[in-house]
Amino acid sequence: MTQELVLVVIKMIVVFAVALLVVAYLTYFERKIIGHMQLRLGPMRVGPHGLLQPIADGLKLFVKEDIVPHDSDRWTFYFAPILNLVCALVLLAVIPFSYNFMVTRLNIGVLYILSLASVGTIALLLAGWSSGSKYPILGGLRSAAQIFSYEIFLGFSIMGVLMISGSLDLVKIVEAQSKVWNIVYQPVAFVVYIIAALGELNRTPFDLPEAETELVAGFHTEYSGFKFAYFFLAEYANMIIVSCMAVILFLGGWKGPVLPGIVWFLIKMCAFFYFFIWVRATFPRYRYDQFMRIGWKIMLPVTLANILVTGIVMMLV
Amino acid sequence: MMEKGLMDKGSVEGQVVDYLMRETLKTREMWINMGPQHPSTHGVLRLILALEGERIVDTEVVIGYLHRGMEKLAEAKTYPQFLPYTDRLDYISSHAMNFGYVLAVEKLMGIEVPDRAQYIRVMMAELTRISSHLLWLATHALDIGAMTVFLYCFREREMILDLCEMAGGARLTTSYFRIGGVAHDLPDGFIEQAREFCRIFPKKAKDYDDLILKNRIWLSRTVNVAKISGEEALNLGLTGPNIRGSGVYWDIRKDEPYSNYDKLDWEIAVYDGCDVYARYLVRLKEMRESCKIVSQCLDVLEKLDGPVMAKVPKVIKPPEGEVYASVEAPKGELGFYIVSDGSPKPYRLKIKAPSFANLISIPTMVKGHMVADVIAAIGSIDVVLGEVDR
Numbered sequence: 001m002t003q004e005l006v007l008v009v010i011k012m013i014v015v016f017a018v019a020l021l022v023v024a025y026l027t028y029f030e031r032k033i034i035g036h037m038q039l040r041l042g043p044m045r046v047g048p049h050g051l052l053q054p055i056a057d058g059l060k061l062f063v064k065e066d067i068v069p070h071d072s073d074r075w076t077f078y079f080a081p082i083l084n085l086v087c088a089l090v091l092l093a094v095i096p097f098s099y100n101f102m103v104t105r106l107n108i109g110v111l112y113i114l115s116l117a118s119v120g121t122i123a124l125l126l127a128g129w130s131s132g133s134k135y136p137i138l139g140g141l142r143s144a145a146q147i148f149s150y151e152i153f154l155g156f157s158i159m160g161v162l163m164i165s166g167s168l169d170l171v172k173i174v175e176a177q178s179k180v181w182n183i184v185y186q187p188v189a190f191v192v193y194i195i196a197a198l199g200e201l202n203r204t205p206f207d208l209p210e211a212e213t214e215l216v217a218g219f220h221t222e223y224s225g226f227k228f229a230y231f232f233l234a235e236y237a238n239m240i241i242v243s244c245m246a247v248i249l250f251l252g253g254w255k256g257p258v259l260p261g262i263v264w265f266l267i268k269m270c271a272f273f274y275f276f277i278w279v280r281a282t283f284p285r286y287r288y289d290q291f292m293r294i295g296w297k298i299m300l301p302v303t304l305a306n307i308l309v310t311g312i313v314m315m316l317v
Numbered sequence: 318m319m320e321k322g323l324m325d326k327g328s329v330e331g332q333v334v335d336y337l338m339r340e341t342l343k344t345r346e347m348w349i350n351m352g353p354q355h356p357s358t359h360g361v362l363r364l365i366l367a368l369e370g371e372r373i374v375d376t377e378v379v380i381g382y383l384h385r386g387m388e389k390l391a392e393a394k395t396y397p398q399f400l401p402y403t404d405r406l407d408y409i410s411s412h413a414m415n416f417g418y419v420l421a422v423e424k425l426m427g428i429e430v431p432d433r434a435q436y437i438r439v440m441m442a443e444l445t446r447i448s449s450h451l452l453w454l455a456t457h458a459l460d461i462g463a464m465t466v467f468l469y470c471f472r473e474r475e476m477i478l479d480l481c482e483m484a485g486g487a488r489l490t491t492s493y494f495r496i497g498g499v500a501h502d503l504p505d506g507f508i509e510q511a512r513e514f515c516r517i518f519p520k521k522a523k524d525y526d527d528l529i530l531k532n533r534i535w536l537s538r539t540v541n542v543a544k545i546s547g548e549e550a551l552n553l554g555l556t557g558p559n560i561r562g563s564g565v566y567w568d569i570r571k572d573e574p575y576s577n578y579d580k581l582d583w584e585i586a587v588y589d590g591c592d593v594y595a596r597y598l599v600r601l602k603e604m605r606e607s608c609k610i611v612s613q614c615l616d617v618l619e620k621l622d623g624p625v626m627a628k629v630p631k632v633i634k635p636p637e638g639e640v641y642a643s644v645e646a647p648k649g650e651l652g653f654y655i656v657s658d659g660s661p662k663p664y665r666l667k668i669k670a671p672s673f674a675n676l677i678s679i680p681t682m683v684k685g686h687m688v689a690d691v692i693a694a695i696g697s698i699d700v701v702l703g704e705v706d707r
Contacts, residue, residue: 038468134349138371138688204462205534284534285462287689288371 011103012093019092023236024054030277037281064225071132072222080127081223081230087120088237095244096171098254098261109170110158113245117200118151120234124202127231128219139218142288143202149295150199150206156303157192160185160310161249174253181252188306190250192299194275197242199291202235203276205283206291243272346374351691353382359456359695360702364679371687376680380673383706391666396422396633397496399663404490406651406670407704409452412438412445412481413646415494420575421642421653422496425635433618434498434625435577440511440614441484441493442644443607447518448477449647449699450558450600450607457597457696458529461538466528473521476514483507496633498626508615515612519605526601539594543682543694546591553681554674557649558603559698562596564589569645583610593697600699634661648672648699670704 028043028050035042043050068077094109096102106112121143128140162168164185165176173182183190199206220231247253247268254261286294352363361382367375387406391399403418404411416438423430430438455470478488483504485493493500529535545555547563560567568585570578586602588595637659643652649671658664675698682694 034464038465039472040468134347138349138368141371207462281465282528283463284458284529284532284538285689286534287538287687289687290537 008103011101015092015097015103016089019089019237019240020233022240023233024058026236026239026273027057027232028054029273030280033274033277034281037278058229061226061229066225066227067222069132069222073130073132076126076130077222078227080123080130081227081234083126084120084123084234085230085237087116087123088234088241091116091241092237094170095241096174096248096253097244097265099171101262102171105169105171108168110162110168110173110249113241114151114155114158117238117241120238121146121151121200123234124219127223131219131222133222135221136219139221143219145288145292146199146202146206149292150196153192153295153299153303154196154200156300156307157189157196158249159303159307160189163307163310163314170248170253174248174255177252177255181250181255183250186250186306186310188302190246192303192306193246193250195294195299197246198276198279199295201238201242201276203239204280205286207285239273239276240269243269243276246272349688352379359700362676362695362700362702362705364691364695366688366691368688371689373683373686373688373691376683376691378676378679380676380702380705383702385707387707388666388668391663393662395661396635396663399666400494400496401490401492404492405703406668406707407449407646407648407672407701408489409701410445410449410647411489411491412441412493413449413644413651415492416442416576417642417644417646417651417653419494419496420644421640421655422633422635424642425638425640425655425657426496426633428497428627428629430498430576430627431624432577433502433621433623434627436614436617436621437484437499437503437625438494439576439578439581440611440618441481441491441499443610443614444477444480444511444514446607446647447604447611448474448481450604451477453600453647453696453699454525454597457693457699458525460692460696461535463529463532463535466525469521469524469528473514473518480507480511480514483510495626495629497629498624502625503618508619511611511615515608515615518608522601522604530601536594538689538693539597539697540590540592542593542690543686543697544591545678545682547589549681550591550678553678555649555678556671556674557645557647558586558596558599559649559675559678561585561587562599562697563591564595569643569650573643575642575644581610581613583607583613593693596697632661634659643669646671648701648704649675668707670707672698672700672702672704676700676705 031053032042032050043053046052046056068074091113093103094106094112096105124143125140128136128138128143131137161173161182164182165173167173167176198204220228223231247265251268254265256264256267259267346367346369349366349368350363351366353361363379363382365377365379366373385405387402390402394402400415400418403414406414451470451474455467455474458464458466458470481491481493482488484507485491485500487493545553545559545563547560547565550560550563550565555563556567564587566585566587569575571585583606584602586599586606588598590598635655635657637657639654639656641652641654643650645651650669651671652669654667654669655663656665678698679691679694682698683691686694
């Protein structure tokens with residue numbers, strides 16, 4: 001019993017420490033990759049090729065003055081970034097990086113991830129509301145609107161996969177893809193999932209809650225120092241989660257020839273990071289009402305039709 | 318302007334509802350201050366927006382944060398001394414600003430500018446137009462969220478700034494033009510480098526098109542956004558690419574040709590979409606046309622020798638009188654109205670800056686649109702606050 005507990009604690013520490021480090025270095029890679037796509041070098045000054053830049057950034061944010069606006073709702077203002085980061089990090093607990101490397105195996109893994117991800121988005125609303133300032137409120141309202149639009153079709157897009165694998169357990173979902181990856185059976189759902197994921201991540205072209213050229217910095221306009229870093233880390237941690245989910249649900253998780261499972265998992269995950277960064281370097285931003293229209297008028301019917309077709313095919317086969 | 322009852326105020330119910338709305342619920346529009354430190358108001362523009370949700374009910378443009386009293390300063394400077402001040406009007410297209418000013422003074426004094434100087438001026442003004450439009454495209458795209466276009470545009474703008482540096486010694490505030498010609502002839506190697514630019518620019522311009530011209534997101538953000546009809550545009554006094562984006566054929570280079578624009582072969586860019594997208598297309602085409610003009614000027618300059626400065630008296634003392642001269646600056650019609658009392662300093666100098674009139678169109682354009690469209694609209698009219706406030 002104690003042995004098991006120690007093992008779990010060790011796994012937890014490994015996953016979270018690695019996750020935080022990866023998150024920090026994701027920012028580095030994003031800046032580097034976008035830099036090279038845009039004819040610049042990205043960070044170059046701190047360490048060789050700027051490799052220590054994320055650490056320098058973290059230190060800077062840590063020692064920065066922590067400003068709390070006069071009109072803010074103090075406790076909520078403090079609570080929002082913590083809630084956001086915690087929600088993002090606890091999601092990692094159920095991600096199976098390989099058949100036996102995970103913090104805990106939950107038989108309702110998908111449900112757990114979907115529900116906690118929504119709670120994380122409420123943090124953005126809280127942040128916007130508690131700042132007591134107008135731009136953050138607009139940013140917060142936008143993120144509230146986003147919760148409604150994308151959570152629904154994100155959930156529906158996963159439905160087809162769940163029907164095929166017949167389980168909410170992430171390990172079982174991967175195991176069900178031993179022969180053929182779900183992306184073959186569910187190409188439409190995969191596309192919808194990717195689009196919804198961009199929405200979930202608040203990334204271009206759906207980075208409306210923090211559209212810097214419109215709302216200054218959106219919901220985190222008033223945040224500074226480490227509270228701001230929390231939002232930042234949470235955003236990138238969410239990026240990891242969404243990539244992990246895509247890999248698990250559609251790309252066969254750790255399955256792959258020759259290399260060990262965890263390596264395959266990481267390769268697939270990195271492909272998704274790269275894709276998200278690439279999208280950011282390429283596309284302009286949608287307007288908020290257009291984003292809603294896409295969600296409700298295109299994505300939702302498409303996913304519903306997808307579920308219907310999947311159901312009919314499953315009945316017949 | 319902010320009072321609005323939901324129902325007919327004449328009826329009793331209407332009055333009751335109106336009373337409840339006003340006295341108990343206290344609903345009213347959210348007023349939001351955009352600028353002068355907002356990231357996408359291009360300098361120090363300030364807008365006050367009245368919002369209902371994210372929809373714009375009313376807009377007020379507040380200017381004056383960059384006021385330096387240019388016109389008054391002119392009265393204390395001699396004519397050549399004021400020239401560098403014109404650089405600071407629209408500081409991203411200083412050649413065009415110089416051009417307007419020297420044309421006005423030359424017209425007042427009746428100076429004939431040598432042909433070579435004319436071609437150099439036209440070429441520099443067109444290079445400036447390209448660089449100004451590149452900066453516009455860069456920031457406009459960035460405002461709408463397309464970051465990469467921004468850096469692509471700066472790559473080509475850099476080449477133009479290098480050319481400016483070769484010709485006049487400065488990159489931004491050039492003051493290369495003089496009353497009667499240009500400061501000095503083009504240096505060796507300029508023509509080759511300018512040719513190189515003209516050769517590669519159309520290819521590079523294709524890069525921007527590849528990224529956004531037919532991009533669905535770009536289209537949905539710009540088509541039918543911030544519309545202004547040709548008639549409204551005329552009434553508000555819009556000029557330049559903005560009015561040409563509303564389908565009005567008006568380009569001073571064609572309609573009242575100055576310098577030697579009438580000897581060059583180029584087309585006026587007009588699109589009648591009246592929206593942000595049309596203004597974007599106008600400027601894209603203008604950049605390519607300007608590139609054509611620069612090529613033609615280079616052809617002439619290769620063969621044409623001669624002085625680059627007319628015979629101008631040491632002390633510039635225009636005769637008594639008044640004059641108005643205008644040029645097609647990258648942002649629109651730039652006019653200088655000078656009243657001379659025969660002394661070496663202007664008695665009064667008035668600048669008709671295109672951005673000022675263009676900026677006034679913002680409230681008309683964005684009414685009923687969303688906050689995000691304000692950004693697109695500001696980007697699309699291409700204001701430079703140095704010129705608005707003077």
